[in-house]
Amino acid sequence: MTTYLDSASGEPLHPAAKTVLEQATEHGYADPRRLHGPARNARIMLDNAREATAQALGVRPDEVTFTPSGTHAVHLGVLGLLAGHARSGSLLAASAVEHASVMHAGRWHEARGGSFATLAVDPLGRVTEEPPAGTTVVAVQAANHEVGTVQPVASYGESAPLFLDACASAGRLPLPEGWAAAAASAHKWGGPAGVGVLLVRKGARWRNPFPGDDRVDERATGMENVAGALAAAAALQAMVAEQEDLAARQHALVDRLRAGVATIPDTDVVGDPDVRLPHLLTCSFLYVDGEAIVGELDRRGFSVASGSACTASALEPSHVLAAMGALTHGNVRISLGRETTADDVDRLLAALPDVVAGIREEAGL
Amino acid sequence: MSADLLLDCRGMLCPRPIIELGKHLAEVPVGGVIAVASDDVAAAVDVPAWARMREQEYLGAEPAEDGVPVYSVRRVS
Numbered sequence: 001m002t003t004y005l006d007s008a009s010g011e012p013l014h015p016a017a018k019t020v021l022e023q024a025t026e027h028g029y030a031d032p033r034r035l036h037g038p039a040r041n042a043r044i045m046l047d048n049a050r051e052a053t054a055q056a057l058g059v060r061p062d063e064v065t066f067t068p069s070g071t072h073a074v075h076l077g078v079l080g081l082l083a084g085h086a087r088s089g090s091l092l093a094a095s096a097v098e099h100a101s102v103m104h105a106g107r108w109h110e111a112r113g114g115s116f117a118t119l120a121v122d123p124l125g126r127v128t129e130e131p132p133a134g135t136t137v138v139a140v141q142a143a144n145h146e147v148g149t150v151q152p153v154a155s156y157g158e159s160a161p162l163f164l165d166a167c168a169s170a171g172r173l174p175l176p177e178g179w180a181a182a183a184a185s186a187h188k189w190g191g192p193a194g195v196g197v198l199l200v201r202k203g204a205r206w207r208n209p210f211p212g213d214d215r216v217d218e219r220a221t222g223m224e225n226v227a228g229a230l231a232a233a234a235a236l237q238a239m240v241a242e243q244e245d246l247a248a249r250q251h252a253l254v255d256r257l258r259a260g261v262a263t264i265p266d267t268d269v270v271g272d273p274d275v276r277l278p279h280l281l282t283c284s285f286l287y288v289d290g291e292a293i294v295g296e297l298d299r300r301g302f303s304v305a306s307g308s309a310c311t312a313s314a315l316e317p318s319h320v321l322a323a324m325g326a327l328t329h330g331n332v333r334i335s336l337g338r339e340t341t342a343d344d345v346d347r348l349l350a351a352l353p354d355v356v357a358g359i360r361e362e363a364g365l
Numbered sequence: 366m367s368a369d370l371l372l373d374c375r376g377m378l379c380p381r382p383i384i385e386l387g388k389h390l391a392e393v394p395v396g397g398v399i400a401v402a403s404d405d406v407a408a409a410v411d412v413p414a415w416a417r418m419r420e421q422e423y424l425g426a427e428p429a430e431d432g433v434p435v436y437s438v439r440r441v442s
Contacts (some may be wrong), residue, residue: 268418286418287384309379309407317379317407327414328407329380363384 003344004303007188008145008168008280008335014190016238017231021192024227031223033216045230052233053197056240057175057184065198065219066229070167070185073196074101075108076209076219077181078163081137082109084205085161089136090114095127095151096323099165102139103319118323124272125149125324131159141165142176146307146320146333147271147282148254154178161204170197171239172247172278180204189239190338191232194225242338247278250336253345257281257334260349264356268327280335282307284321285356287365288330296355297332302348305333330356368400368437369393375433379407383415386438390421393440400437402429412436 004012013021028045030038046066054061067073082092092109094102096118106116119129119140125147131138138160143150145168156162157178164179171189175182181204186195198219200206206219213221239246255273258281262269266286285293290308297304307318308331317328334348370393374382382403393399401412409426416423416438424437 266418268414284414286415287380287387289380309405317410322410325410325414325417327418328410329383363380365384365387 002301002303003340003347004337005334005340005344005348006303006305007337007340008277008333009305010187010193011190011337012339013192013231014235014238014338017191017235020234021227021231024230028226028230032226042226046224046226049226049229049233052237053229056233056236057170057197057199059175059199060202063199063202065200065217066224066232067196067198067220068194068222068225070183070188070196071101072221073183073185073198074099074163074165074167075105076198077165077183077200078102078105078137078139079109079209080200080206080219081161081163081181081204082114083207083209085136086207089134091117091132091134091136092139093117093119093131093135093137093160094139095119095121095141097121097125097127097144097146097149097320098139098141099145099167100319101167102141102163102165106139121323123324123326125270125320126272127151127156131156135160137161137163139163139165141167142169143173143277144168144271144320146318147324147326148276148280149272150275150277169277171236172243174243181206186228186232186235189232189236191235192228195228195232197232239338246338250278250340253336253340253342254279254281256342257345257349260345261352264353267356270321270324270326279337280333282321282331282333284308284327284332285330285359286327287363288356288359289363290329290331292359292362293330293332293355296359297348297351300351300355302351305335307331307333367398368435369397370399371435372399372401374401374403374405374408377403377405379405379411381405382408383411386412386415387419390419390438390440395440395442398424398437398439400435402433402435404433408436409434412438
């Protein structure tokens with residue numbers, strides 16, 4: 001039996017989304033732009049998805065665009081704000097712990113003649129540095145995807161138009177205020193993969209940074225994933241409805257995990273202990289190889305992620321951990337799903353000391 | 366910076382250079398300096414993190430003759 005503890009990479013499909021996805025796939029196949037019956041059905045589904053998503057996030061329906069992924073929503077959000085403000089400058093400032101999609105957008109912007117600066121964070125991963133004078137767009141995440149720390153977003157929206165990456169927090173914490181554009185990702189809240197959400201505030205200066213398309217929604221590219229969007233909206237509504245209860249339960253389970261892993265010698269427990277995402281915990285075990293610990297936990301039936309260099313896709317240690325000065329090797333990220341129980345947490349806590357000690361022993365320590 | 370003990374960890378990937386630091390720290394007297402030459406990018410973060418966690422004093426990095434960074438730590442306990 002597998003205990004899945006990697007919901008921050010992908011939350012299993014929410015039960016509320018399953019039937020919707022099935023039925024919408026059957027009936028929502030037509031191009032919502034066309035003028036016939038099947039198209040009208042698809043259009044109604046898409047409008048419903050937009051309406052429900054807007055309501056769940058507390059925004060206007062015309063501020064919502066469905067994209068093919070959270071990453072694409074981030075790229076559109078960051079680069080679209082820069083394009084909309086191109087006359088006043090081209091300096092993008094982003095916290096040093098933003099998701100790779102923001103960093104890649106920054107480097108893309110830089111490669112095309114723009115400027116890209118990163119803002120330092122404290123040891124808990126909270127951004128502390130002010131954007132430099134002349135910042136055109138500032139990008140700060142709602143909460144960190146690797147360590148869970150919630151960012152002081154409000155103060156950053158005052159200096160420059162703010163892009164808010166809400167991919168890690170949407171559906172789990174209320175959306176903060178003060179942004180000009182924001183992004184979220186459905187598979188992180190229990191919707192299907194292949195659905196991202198771009199939010200652009202009414203009146204915000206946003207211009208499509210890419211070739212664009214001739215959709216009804218000027219920010220959309222290609223035919224919308226109607227069934228996916230509707231299922232994503234159903235999952236989001238359900239998550240928001242249970243948000244308070246789920247967050248309280250998960251927050252307490254992560255407290256228990258934090259206290260438990262802290263008793264393992266030479267362990268760096270990372271991120272803000274209180275002001276954080278409810279469902280995830282990151283820690284690094286000194287002298288432990290990241291690949292070895294993920295593999296050994298997998299062998300024992302626990303699925304976790306890691307930001308260590310040997311397990312990361314980039315072959316470099318996590319830029320988030322590095323910016324915080326946290327230990328980057330021997331790293332695991334444990335993220336709870338909505339069905340994770342106290343028993344799951346306790347079984348993991350029972351296994352970890354032995355796993356860590358075994359790997360250290362093999363290393364000769 | 367002259368170290369009491371210099372570990373050559375060129376070509377080793379993390380956590381190996383840190384494991385070597387952990388293994389050899391006791392060979393340096395309290396107040397002495399242990400150094401590690403490492404071309405692994407993770408060492409730049411992990412040597413200071415190791416020093417913090419083991420309550421030793423991280424002194425900084427300087428390039429060796431071949432350009433590989435040498436990270437120094439003072440043993441304080």
